Amino acid sequence: MKARNSVLAKSLTTGLFFLALIALWLTLSNSTAVPEYVLPSPGRVLTTLLEDKSILWSHAEETLKEWAVGLGLSVILALMLSWLAFASSKFSAFLQRILVVSQSVPYLTIAPLLLLWLGLGAAPKIVLILLTCTFPVAQLTLSGLISAQKEFAILATVLRLEKQRALRLIYVPAALPDFFEGVKISVTYAFVSSVMAELIGSEAGLGVYLSRAQSAYRTDRVMAAVLLIVLFSLLCTWCVELISKKVLFWRINQSV
Amino acid sequence: MISIQGLSLALDGHLILADVSFKIRAKSVVALMGPSGCGKSTLLKALVGVLRCSEGHLLLSEGKSHLLMQWNDQQKEFALVPQSPLLLPWRTVLENILIAAPEGGDKQQAIDKAKELLRRVELEGSQHLYPWQISQGMAARVSLARTLMIKSGVLLLDEPFAAVDATTRFKLQRWLLELVDTLHQTAVLVTHDPREALLVADEILILNGKPARMIEHIELPERSQRLLTDWIFGPSAGMLEKKIRSALEKV
Numbered sequence: 001m002k003a004r005n006s007v008l009a010k011s012l013t014t015g016l017f018f019l020a021l022i023a024l025w026l027t028l029s030n031s032t033a034v035p036e037y038v039l040p041s042p043g044r045v046l047t048t049l050l051e052d053k054s055i056l057w058s059h060a061e062e063t064l065k066e067w068a069v070g071l072g073l074s075v076i077l078a079l080m081l082s083w084l085a086f087a088s089s090k091f092s093a094f095l096q097r098i099l100v101v102s103q104s105v106p107y108l109t110i111a112p113l114l115l116l117w118l119g120l121g122a123a124p125k126i127v128l129i130l131l132t133c134t135f136p137v138a139q140l141t142l143s144g145l146i147s148a149q150k151e152f153a154i155l156a157t158v159l160r161l162e163k164q165r166a167l168r169l170i171y172v173p174a175a176l177p178d179f180f181e182g183v184k185i186s187v188t189y190a191f192v193s194s195v196m197a198e199l200i201g202s203e204a205g206l207g208v209y210l211s212r213a214q215s216a217y218r219t220d221r222v223m224a225a226v227l228l229i230v231l232f233s234l235l236c237t238w239c240v241e242l243i244s245k246k247v248l249f250w251r252i253n254q255s256v
Numbered sequence: 257m258i259s260i261q262g263l264s265l266a267l268d269g270h271l272i273l274a275d276v277s278f279k280i281r282a283k284s285v286v287a288l289m290g291p292s293g294c295g296k297s298t299l300l301k302a303l304v305g306v307l308r309c310s311e312g313h314l315l316l317s318e319g320k321s322h323l324l325m326q327w328n329d330q331q332k333e334f335a336l337v338p339q340s341p342l343l344l345p346w347r348t349v350l351e352n353i354l355i356a357a358p359e360g361g362d363k364q365q366a367i368d369k370a371k372e373l374l375r376r377v378e379l380e381g382s383q384h385l386y387p388w389q390i391s392q393g394m395a396a397r398v399s400l401a402r403t404l405m406i407k408s409g410v411l412l413l414d415e416p417f418a419a420v421d422a423t424t425r426f427k428l429q430r431w432l433l434e435l436v437d438t439l440h441q442t443a444v445l446v447t448h449d450p451r452e453a454l455l456v457a458d459e460i461l462i463l464n465g466k467p468a469r470m471i472e473h474i475e476l477p478e479r480s481q482r483l484l485t486d487w488i489f490g491p492s493a494g495m496l497e498k499k500i501r502s503a504l505e506k507v
């Protein structure tokens with residue numbers, strides 16, 4: 001009961017915070033001190049959203065496609081890498097070193113290169129998503145597997161489970177919470193990567209819409225696109241959260 | 257009869273067990289005692305193959321001799337109930353036990369066996385509960401049932417009830433011995449309480465020293481005799497208890 005109350009209180013404060021933000025936006029946009037091309041009113045942005053519905057959707061489709069393919073491939077690649085690293089300690093040591101270095105590489109700076117090499121289609125965006133999203137998922141999954149092995153290795157030996165069977169029955173399920181953590185991070189990373197790459201150069205996508213609106217000083221369109229991207233990102237994160245709660249039912253109950 | 261000869265084991269360059277030798281009679285219950293941290297758990301882990309021995313032989317009753325140095329099929333002679341239950345939280349009680357079923361075996365047969373074991377540990381009504389829904393004492397019994405799923409000559413119990421309170425622990429230990437008796441299972445039980453050892457074991461082994469050696473071996477009278485005649489309250493039991501305590505306190 002107490003827990004439920006605190007959850008309610010938390011969502012209430014979050015809701016109030018956003019209401020306050022919108023109120024601030026309303027007041028600022030209504031005041032004469034801020035011109036419309038700097039800050040259009042929420043109503044204006046909503047109208048633009050509706051007016052540009054079909055063109056926005058066609059761009060969003062492209063971005064979402066890149067996002068889905070990129071994230072899907074990242075997850076598959078990450079699972080393969082962490083499995084390989086778990087199976088071979090030599091590869092694990094190599095991967096750990098690469099992961100440490102890779103985390104200090106600002107991948108967005110590679111985007112222009114990727115565009116030169118791969119053109120203006122979806123390919124460079126997908127590669128960029130792969131670069132930014134594979135490593136968090138791989139690293140978290142691998143560390144989940146390793147800590148599961150530390151905890152349960154004695155059980156696997158005592159029960160005489162072969163390595164593959166122990167992996168399937170014990171280590172993989174035990175590493176799932178970490179895997180989902182990685183996916184949750186990557187969901188947003190993937191949006192950032194695809195939109196940023198589109199901003200730099202592309203034929204279609206929300207980033208293209210965004211950059212065109214920006215060069216035309218159509219702040220309402222920029223805000224409409226930003227709103228849409230934030231909405232997609234929140235929605236996708238929420239979906240992953242939902243799936244992970246379903247799959248990891250034992251984790252939530254365990255902590256109560 | 258199984259005998260262990262000259263078992264030595266080092267961890268990170270430190271010798272933990274030195275030249276440990278002892279015998280386990282078939283269908284007997286051996287209480288393994290020793291001060292905390294002397295290497296009792298290490299010894300059990302070595303027997304079951306979790307830790308690697310640097311030296312030692314295992315002699316089985318058929319006259320076969322095996323090096324304890326390598327993990328091999330012969331170490332399957334032992335099955336361990338570890339100190340903490342290590343139940344998998346995403347599996348129900350029944351599924352946790354089934355994890356010990358051999359791969360590719362008859363599924364229904366495994367389920368029947370698991371259910372039978374659950375009945376034996378008095379948990380038949382809890383098979384569909386998850387580990388976070390049961391008490392520590394119940395978890396310890398699930399862990400025991402899980403280990404009983406695998407065939408073994410000697411059941412090794414590493415204080416499986418250490419996490420439960422003293423009253424419940426005593427009850428569980430008495431119950432455990434009845435179970436071991438009805439299953440005709442040879443068992444080695446690590447315990448800290450001399451009176452408990454005197455009550456439940458057929459013989460007592462005491463491990464002490466750094467590195468640890470077997471410093472005492474005490475044979476007890478027939479268990480049924482002890483239980484019938486209130487032997488535990490008599491003078492000879494008192495003498496033995498004194499002997500155990502002094503062996504445990506030796507530095």
